[in-house]
Amino acid sequence: MIVEPYVKNYLSEHYGDDAYRTLAGYEAAGGFAGLKKAVALAPEQVTEMVKASGLRGRGGAGFATGLKWSFMPKTSERTKVIVVNGDESEPGSFKDRLIMERGPLEVLEGILIGAWAMGAQRTFIYVRGEYRESIRALESAVKELYARKLLGKNILGKKGFEHDVVVHSGAGAYICGEETGLLESLEGKKGQPRKKPPFPAQHGAFGLPTTVNNIETFAHVPFILERGVEWFKGRGTDKSPGTTLFGVSGHVERPGLFELPLGTPLREVLGHAGGVRGGRRLKGVMPGGMSMPILPPTELEVPMAEEFLSQKGTHLGTGGVMVMDETVCMVRVATVVAYFFRDESCGQCTQCREGTAWVHKLCQKIEQGRGSAEDLALLDNVPSLMEGQTICAFADAAAWPIQGLLRHFRDDFEAHLREKKCPFPESFEL
Amino acid sequence: MTPATRAKIEALFDRYPQKRGALLPAIYLLQEEKGFIDGDGARELAKLFELEPVEVWEVLSFYNMFYTEPQGRHHVYVCTNLPCSLRGARTLLAGLEAHLGVHGAGTTRDGRVTIGHEECLGSCGTAPMMRVDGQYHENLDLAAARRIVDELE
Ligand SMILES: Cc1cc2nc3c(=O)[nH]c(=O)nc-3n(C[C@H](O)[C@H](O)[C@H](O)COP(=O)(O)O)c2cc1C
Ligand code: SF4
Ligand code: FES
Numbered sequence: 001m002i003v004e005p006y007v008k009n010y011l012s013e014h015y016g017d018d019a020y021r022t023l024a025g026y027e028a029a030g031g032f033a034g035l036k037k038a039v040a041l042a043p044e045q046v047t048e049m050v051k052a053s054g055l056r057g058r059g060g061a062g063f064a065t066g067l068k069w070s071f072m073p074k075t076s077e078r079t080k081v082i083v084v085n086g087d088e089s090e091p092g093s094f095k096d097r098l099i100m101e102r103g104p105l106e107v108l109e110g111i112l113i114g115a116w117a118m119g120a121q122r123t124f125i126y127v128r129g130e131y132r133e134s135i136r137a138l139e140s141a142v143k144e145l146y147a148r149k150l151l152g153k154n155i156l157g158k159k160g161f162e163h164d165v166v167v168h169s170g171a172g173a174y175i176c177g178e179e180t181g182l183l184e185s186l187e188g189k190k191g192q193p194r195k196k197p198p199f200p201a202q203h204g205a206f207g208l209p210t211t212v213n214n215i216e217t218f219a220h221v222p223f224i225l226e227r228g229v230e231w232f233k234g235r236g237t238d239k240s241p242g243t244t245l246f247g248v249s250g251h252v253e254r255p256g257l258f259e260l261p262l263g264t265p266l267r268e269v270l271g272h273a274g275g276v277r278g279g280r281r282l283k284g285v286m287p288g289g290m291s292m293p294i295l296p297p298t299e300l301e302v303p304m305a306e307e308f309l310s311q312k313g314t315h316l317g318t319g320g321v322m323v324m325d326e327t328v329c330m331v332r333v334a335t336v337v338a339y340f341f342r343d344e345s346c347g348q349c350t351q352c353r354e355g356t357a358w359v360h361k362l363c364q365k366i367e368q369g370r371g372s373a374e375d376l377a378l379l380d381n382v383p384s385l386m387e388g389q390t391i392c393a394f395a396d397a398a399a400w401p402i403q404g405l406l407r408h409f410r411d412d413f414e415a416h417l418r419e420k421k422c423p424f425p426e427s428f429e430l
Numbered sequence: 431m432t433p434a435t436r437a438k439i440e441a442l443f444d445r446y447p448q449k450r451g452a453l454l455p456a457i458y459l460l461q462e463e464k465g466f467i468d469g470d471g472a473r474e475l476a477k478l479f480e481l482e483p484v485e486v487w488e489v490l491s492f493y494n495m496f497y498t499e500p501q502g503r504h505h506v507y508v509c510t511n512l513p514c515s516l517r518g519a520r521t522l523l524a525g526l527e528a529h530l531g532v533h534g535a536g537t538t539r540d541g542r543v544t545i546g547h548e549e550c551l552g553s554c555g556t557a558p559m560m561r562v563d564g565q566y567h568e569n570l571d572l573a574a575a576r577r578i579v580d581e582l583e
Contacts, residue, residue, distance in 0.1 A: 021514075050564070074552035079447070088552055089549070089550065090550070091511040091513065091549065091550035091554070092512065092513055092554055093552065093554070094539070094552065094553060094554050094555055096552075097552045122447075128552075129458075129495045130495070130551055130552070130561065130564075131495075131552065132564055132565075133566075166445045166446070168451075168454070168455070169454065169455065169458065170454070170493075171454055171457070171458075171493035171495040171496055172493050172494030172496075173492060173493050173494060174549065179445075185450065185454070186440070186451060187450060187451055188446075188450035188451050188452065188453030188454060188479075188489065189450075189453075189489060190488055190489055190492040190497075191492065191493075191545055205447075206446070206447040206448050206451065208447065210501075231522040238530055247553035247554060247555055248555070249513035249516070249555055249557060250512075250513050250516040250517070250554075251516055251517075255517075255555040255556070256555040256556075257555060285511075290511075290512060290550075320554065322512060322513055322516070322554075324516065328516070333512065336510075336511065336515055337512065338510045340511060340512075340550075343549070344549070377536075428516050428517075428518070428520070429515070429516050429518070429520040429521050429524075430520060
């Protein structure tokens, strides 16, 4: 059971309508107008449009999509590949699932526009294995597209425009969301991230030139083509145009998804979610999935876009907003965070493998009231040794939230040392 | 491996530029047939994919959704990541474990249910939640979760 967003905008306008998942329903709602406009343009013009729109990737890093597309080789000697990242495993994130289940054809139209622009012949949509409904929705849409010759050869009657799509199921490993871990996994291997360079545009899936984009990123593309660059830039901020589906979870009255322009103030996002549950006071908010540092309640005016959040020492990430009320023990939060990263480290890099294990052990010890001042000092130190030293950004993602918790909620840690137990009797259970 | 499973696996090879791309889907198919994959299963897959058995084994043990040991007839996984924990997932999991008489992750004596916890499953807006035999159950409380588990054969 997945609910529609409580606040809709262009992406999710029709998500309440079952027919929108079928080709007939999607076309009735204006679908494929974007692709038709794209194929009337030269491929480079389409990439230029996406560049000019300012669309930034919605997978967490916020990279400029048009620029990424322009890295693909222009020659056509080798098969070019699009890989769509539907691994969505960042704790607190549940938007791609909604898009795949309720708007699979938006993603597929975006892929076809990308295929035209980049001259790509094949797409692999990598969906986390647990998302059975998403896989079903995508597969059924793909089948319809083949039947209507919107996939296969001579798409829309354009000679030489051919494209094939395979929906591929992951098998339960967070690290397969990292794009080169994903490529390894797609090739039938352990999902251990690759050293870069070479980058995917040169050596990606099965050694072929590859562009990896997030599910939501592709879903925005048809709207940019159909409605134009100026229209797209008319929502969101200068540097982060468009909307996103903010996923609000935790201690709010009405958790769920809210499609809002990027740059919407955090206070307004929380307002849409009904505010903190039971009239309690807010203690902290993780604004972009579990990898991003927490914000204290004094930062509610921050516009939810990367250029503003980075000034506050955090990031937009996936737009997964996790809300914690006054009952919450932040050492418990740190313990949950640390457990996750310890469990999911792929183990290739010593700093990451050992660092995540240490951080978890220290958090656990302090949470149980057995911690010392030395333990806390070590906890201050270990994350900084993990950052920027490893094959992939997972180790940074593991270090940042711990550093954020120590920065803003040091009192919680010190209270555990002093009282030799957890001083938050009403906090959520561990 | 039955000839039917083998045929299904072979039909996947063409979907990938290299045969090995079909390994994860193939493991799912064999697992569907056998419930879990032991050394023999790994060897059969290795032969089909022209790999060393250890290469298949490495893949099997890397991913949470592949099983290398016998499982209960049903799988119950409660998500215990932060958004679910904030909304009572740990209490729910403990309650279910007590109800089933399993302490910590494990399988009931009669082999009916294997229970455990999982990391974020993308249902944080409808927390707490659990995955039962692959199917999501959301917005749960203990009573509702017990009812679902009790209905498993
Ligand atoms: C540890 C880790 C996990 C990631 N998980 C995901 C994920 O689940 N989904 C996703 O789209 N991107 C994820 N990313 C980001 C991808 O590596 C990549 O940047 C993204 O898919 C590119 O798409 P975009 O440019 O459209 O955002 C992850 C990155 C890291 C370092
Ligand atoms: S940083 Fe961690 S997850 Fe990334 S490659 Fe190294 S060990 Fe693996
Ligand atoms: S934390 Fe449980 S589904 Fe996300």
